[in-house]
Amino acid sequence: MSVTDTRIEEQLELDIGGMTCSACANAIERRLNKLDGVVASVNFATERASVVGLGPEDAATAIAQVERAGYTAVVHTPGDDAWSIRAAETRTSGLRRRLAVSAFLTIPLCDLTILLALVPSWRFPGWQALCVLLAIPIVTWAAWPFHRATIRGLRHRTLSMDTLVSLGTVVSFGWALWTLLVDPSTSPGYWLGFGKTPAGADSIYLDVAAGMVTFQLGGRYFESRSRRRAADVLEAIGDLGVTEAERLDDAGDAAVVPVAELRVGDRVVVRAGGRIPVDGTVVTGAAAIDTSAMTGESVPAEIGEGDTVIGGTTTMSGHIIVRADAVGARTRLAQMAAVADDAQRRKAAVQRVVDRVTSVFVPAVIALAIVVFAVWLITGAGVATAMTNGVAVLIIACPCALGLATPTALMVGVGRGGQLGILIKGQDALESSGRIDTVVFDKTGTVTAGRMSLTAIDTFAFDGERALALAAAVESSSEHPIAAAITRAQRDRTGTVLPVEQFVGFTGLGAAGLVDGRQCLIGQTSLLEQHGVTVSDTVRALVADREARGDTIVLLAVDETVAAAFTITDSVRAGAGDTIARLRRMGLRTVLLSGDATATAEHVGASIGVDEVIARVLPDEKAGAIARMQADGHRVAMVGDGVNDSAALATAELGIAVVQGTDIAMKAADLIIVRDDLGAVVDAVQLSRATLRTIRMNLVWAFGYNVAAIPLAAAGFLNPLIAAAAMALSSTLVVTNSLRLRSFDGR
Numbered sequence: 001m002s003v004t005d006t007r008i009e010e011q012l013e014l015d016i017g018g019m020t021c022s023a024c025a026n027a028i029e030r031r032l033n034k035l036d037g038v039v040a041s042v043n044f045a046t047e048r049a050s051v052v053g054l055g056p057e058d059a060a061t062a063i064a065q066v067e068r069a070g071y072t073a074v075v076h077t078p079g080d081d082a083w084s085i086r087a088a089e090t091r092t093s094g095l096r097r098r099l100a101v102s103a104f105l106t107i108p109l110c111d112l113t114i115l116l117a118l119v120p121s122w123r124f125p126g127w128q129a130l131c132v133l134l135a136i137p138i139v140t141w142a143a144w145p146f147h148r149a150t151i152r153g154l155r156h157r158t159l160s161m162d163t164l165v166s167l168g169t170v171v172s173f174g175w176a177l178w179t180l181l182v183d184p185s186t187s188p189g190y191w192l193g194f195g196k197t198p199a200g201a202d203s204i205y206l207d208v209a210a211g212m213v214t215f216q217l218g219g220r221y222f223e224s225r226s227r228r229r230a231a232d233v234l235e236a237i238g239d240l241g242v243t244e245a246e247r248l249d250d251a252g253d254a255a256v257v258p259v260a261e262l263r264v265g266d267r268v269v270v271r272a273g274g275r276i277p278v279d280g281t282v283v284t285g286a287a288a289i290d291t292s293a294m295t296g297e298s299v300p301a302e303i304g305e306g307d308t309v310i311g312g313t314t315t316m317s318g319h320i321i322v323r324a325d326a327v328g329a330r331t332r333l334a335q336m337a338a339v340a341d342d343a344q345r346r347k348a349a350v351q352r353v354v355d356r357v358t359s360v361f362v363p364a365v366i367a368l369a370i371v372v373f374a375v376w377l378i379t380g381a382g383v384a385t386a387m388t389n390g391v392a393v394l395i396i397a398c399p400c401a402l403g404l405a406t407p408t409a410l411m412v413g414v415g416r417g418g419q420l421g422i423l424i425k426g427q428d429a430l431e432s433s434g435r436i437d438t439v440v441f442d443k444t445g446t447v448t449a450g451r452m453s454l455t456a457i458d459t460f461a462f463d464g465e466r467a468l469a470l471a472a473a474v475e476s477s478s479e480h481p482i483a484a485a486i487t488r489a490q491r492d493r494t495g496t497v498l499p500v501e502q503f504v505g506f507t508g509l510g511a512a513g514l515v516d517g518r519q520c521l522i523g524q525t526s527l528l529e530q531h532g533v534t535v536s537d538t539v540r541a542l543v544a545d546r547e548a549r550g551d552t553i554v555l556l557a558v559d560e561t562v563a564a565a566f567t568i569t570d571s572v573r574a575g576a577g578d579t580i581a582r583l584r585r586m587g588l589r590t591v592l593l594s595g596d597a598t599a600t601a602e603h604v605g606a607s608i609g610v611d612e613v614i615a616r617v618l619p620d621e622k623a624g625a626i627a628r629m630q631a632d633g634h635r636v637a638m639v640g641d642g643v644n645d646s647a648a649l650a651t652a653e654l655g656i657a658v659v660q661g662t663d664i665a666m667k668a669a670d671l672i673i674v675r676d677d678l679g680a681v682v683d684a685v686q687l688s689r690a691t692l693r694t695i696r697m698n699l700v701w702a703f704g705y706n707v708a709a710i711p712l713a714a715a716g717f718l719n720p721l722i723a724a725a726a727m728a729l730s731s732t733l734v735v736t737n738s739l740r741l742r743s744f745d746g747r
Contacts, residue, residue, distance in 0.1 A: 486554075
């Protein structure tokens, strides 16, 4: 691999400060993408930049580029959100102070200006000066965040939503000063929504400027708080981690050590009420474990010696000693957090479209406001009327809601999924979930428990104990669940397995090897026949009978003679039938895909109620089966155990991996189920669709609001003050709508 190729694979994460809208994110993104070989993506909702093509050693270059755009940046530390939390708190507290001062001054200002505008006889000497004095702190100090962002943008030749707010505030306040102090108007005032103001009411522009700033600050404040709550849902996953653990040494003495010092094989003590720090196996004791935070399971699990436990879960009662099988970044919790973090910072296709729209929207709005002002002047309206309508267009058109519509919903959806044991690895999964019409299930390890057991040995002129010993010797070198069942049965009986030589595996069919000088071949009937072994009618009848009952049969041939038949049983997962029924009620077609014999697969398929069964499909043929369905016009979701199904998961429009181990992040799936419940597949699809619906609702509202409001403002039907309130409310509604996903329960 060349140096260039290596750099392309590098990735740098930056925490960004100073962004106020999605246009800011777009400006930073454009600036970073000017660097050679860099592909950057900036997420406004998470305030983070992902820079592909730069490594940690290039951080100074990337930060300098961000600062040239007028913003601040620091290198993001994985798992440490202290910077972003502190930045969010600083931003929120600053907005709170400015909002409080602005509202405190705006209320009497509005009372004075509206009252004195409507009742000229109540005006007193110097009332104009009093109103101006009340307005100055609002349009300067309180509105400074908008002015600062505008100045920064103009310095770097970029425009943002803040430009519209700042420009509207300055124009409104400037026009009010002109009419009050320089050129008092005697013409009728403008429409307030309930009638025309009397002559001299142009002073109302002071409370337009003040009210606009107050409403914008209020919207930004509540938006900032809501975005923090949306991020909290996601960060709850990372908060499950433990910082210290009680480790036992060889002498059995316990000492509290940082979790970072734990190694595989260490023994840790977990007491009642404590959180398990590692993925591991219980070596001593028993306890009731609350796994709800990790898997969504509400019922505590009773565990004892030999049972596996997951880091991040809590012991409700009991005292256990756990041997660490996975620590640090290899634990399921760490990988869940990494997957969720990666998912929520990436952009969906729909968000990229929105970004392109907002990048041209602001200059278009400014141009439109100027056109509206000019048209009203040309058609004979007064300067005050033209100014009113131009400012209203300027304010009502701010597309802040567009910038928040997608990322806030994705943040909450991804975070809620993590709490339910559903990991959404990519935003494209959300979009794919809305298009699928077929759900394909792998059988072994997905629909069935994957814990196969040997239930019968039928021999043909051969000793059963000897047959099992030979079969286990060959199967001990295979990782297939059937092989594991035969090997486990032999170990349970004798504790030892014979050595095998010249081992050869036949993917999805069986295996062969030399054991004690005898050539052994074990697998399906077709494998034996391919190797010249004659299978009698008696053996065929036995195989057909067992397969009709849903069992799996493998044959052992010793020196080219059928010696035994092994019956392997795998139970169907609890709730599999209910899962299929729920999917069918959603209008989805269900298919069972299996490498087993047709009779076995059809028996399992009938027991759970799938629409179609496809049997005798080898692992490397599953992707082809998915492709054929797609060629027939179906949009397919594939559900597999993530081990032999990676190609099929990647081929399907939506890949869903049901993962029992700890190797989560490497699976070729869009959605990952870490809950020991097949019903989570339905929950995953429903959550994805609910998130997608929320995004669409947000976008419909945001686009519809602008499309409907701009013509009203241009036609003179919207007062600038009302426009400012409506624009601030729009952003708040979008974020609030996204937060509804926090209550999703999948039922």
